[in-house]
Amino acid sequence: MKKLPCHPMAEVPNSFLVSTRPYGDLDGAPASQFGLLDSDELPMQRPPLRTIDKYVRPECPCLTKRYTVAVLTCCGFIITFGMRCNMGMAKLQVKHGLFNWSVATESAVDSSFFWGYLITQVPGGFLASMFPANRIFGTAVFSSACLNMLVPGVSRDSNLLIIVRIFQGLVEGVTYPACHGIWRHWAPPLERSRLATLALCGSYAGVVIGMPLSGVFITYIGYEFPFYFYGVMGIIWFVGWNWLVFEKPCTHPTISVAELTYIEKSLGQTGPPPAAPTIFNTPWKEFMHSMPVYAIIVANFCRSWNFYLLVLYQALYFQDSFKMPVAETGFVGALPHLFMTSIVPSGGLLADHLRKKGILSTTLVRKLFNCGGFGMEAFFFLVVAFSDSAVTATMALTFGVAFSGFAISGFNVNHLDIAPRYASILMGLSNGIGTMAGFILPVIVDYITRDHERSSWKKVFFLAATIHFIGVCFYGTFASGELQPWAEPKGNEQNQLEEFGNGAPPPYDEVTRKKIRVMKYGSMEQNGSFNSSSRQVSEDIEDKSTAGDSTRETNPFR
Secondary structure, eight states, X not given: OEEOSSOTTXXXXXXXXXXXXXXXXXXXXXXXXXXXXXGGGOOOOOXXXXXXXXXXXXXXXXXXXXXXXXXXXXXXXXXXXXXHHHHHHHHHHHTTTTOOOOHHHHHHHHHHHHHHHHXXXXXXXXXHXXXXXXXXXXXXXXXXXXXXXXHHHHTTSHHHHHHHHHXXXXXXXXHHHHHHHHHHHHOOGGGHHHHHHHHHHHHHHHHHHHHHHHHHHHHHTOTTHHHHHHHHHHHHHHHHHHHHOOSSGGGOTTOOHHHXXXXXXXXXXXXXXXXXXXXXXXXXXXXXXXXXXXXXXXHHHHHHHHHHHHHHHHHHHHHHHHOOOHHHHHHXXXXXXXXXXXXXXXXXXXXXXXXXXXXXXXXXXXXXXXXXXXXXXXXXXXXXHTOOSHXXXXXXXXXXXXXXXXXXXXXXXXXXXXXXXGHHHHHHHHHHHHHHHHXXXXXXXXXXXXXXXXXXXXXXHHHHHHHHHHHHHHHHHHOOOSXXXXXXXXXXXXXXXXXXXXXXXXXXXXXXXTTSOOOEEEEEETTSOEEEEXXXXXXXXXXXXXXXXXXXXXXTTX
8 A cells, every 4th residue: 555645644555546436435434444345446545524524524515625615715705805895885974974084094094904915915925835725714714804893893093993904904915825825736727717716706796795785784774784794704604614625635534536636636746745935945036037927916916906996986986976875886886896706707717718728828818818808997997087977987897897807817817827836925925016006096096086076086097097008018018827947946955855765655646657647737747847838638537536436526516
């Protein structure tokens, strides 16, 4: 019996084949107890079931494990971005009463969240590399939910409110890097776009739900209620997250053998997992000299500018320009993000299809989706700038924001293409710089719109369109979808990571070579190296992942 490198409990015979028996028949017990199994069908052992798992299994009957992770990550973002809408909607209702702030104080409250959010971006990337990314993500959402319930109590003191908002930003700053840390282990290369976009569309769905829901709660119940509501929802979500989500596929006690094998083989996890990046061995110099990294950073800043503009000021724009009531601005403001929420995962599926079929290279897919999405959004923002009716402005915003959903399949998953080992760190770096838009924008917009006239908002949207056009030019020129030369450990470091001593097991592909061919997933080979030519996936493992352990896995969404 050979030990698999992923975890110490996993054993596999020399002539390993994926078991065709469902995990429910084995229940995590050693395969030697099942005399009816042929030696070639001995399954890998998984970690033992927890006490609660013996009564209620940690699984969704209609989803594979990787899509369960994606859906729950999406729900986490729905909650965190819904909480960001609470303050913006509350200000509209009580700004002339309880929130009787000066322009400077209002700008400080609006931007205080982003002060904290910026600080923890890069540290969050390292934390997601050093510790289980799923725990970091879950703890961040839970902590922010608890802090959200403190906001009504401190809202009468702007200084205390600013402090609470800063702490909310601090804990939420690790969510995006942690999300990429999760997909480092869970996303097969040719499913990166669809899994990542499915998770990230929660940030836009959060706005779709949060703006109208907060407006209704504030209008009919009170401004405090949405803060408490989202706080409680975050705590409930945290319980489900801890029950259903695990750090890696190999640590999930009820994942099917077929899905586990498919994920690990596609990711090239044929040997011991590499050591986590540290602040000392991270190639900072190479980051600073890499134009593809700068392309991601610039794109992130441009998208963040327009996203925060809409989250913080879209309702105020409709109120100032067209005198809409608070409840109505919430519903109208959510409409663009509703369309974007549907476009984001659809764009991910289309991007993966173009790559899998070899129609376009990864680089061309990223550039096409990002520049096309940015360019169309910039065009429709110009339409908004010159709109003289609420209907025209609403339609232009809806189309513009919807098209920008395609860009998420560009820059927002590009980190995993150019440097999967450092993806969470690069996400922290790019999202941190993008977050600067969050505290620069309130100062500029509050100054431009200090007279609350429609002509002032024309300047705001013209500026937003210009920023997006700059992003189109920069990303289209310098972006790349290929693995960068600095993205893997150097020779000496890699040799040290791969040493096991005299009793080291052979690589995983050595064990299974007779049964499974070497596969290429886009630009990634089975052994973890990359090839610039895009190739179609070998069907050997993918077929078993969808038809191996259980008939319910014929569709990854079921």
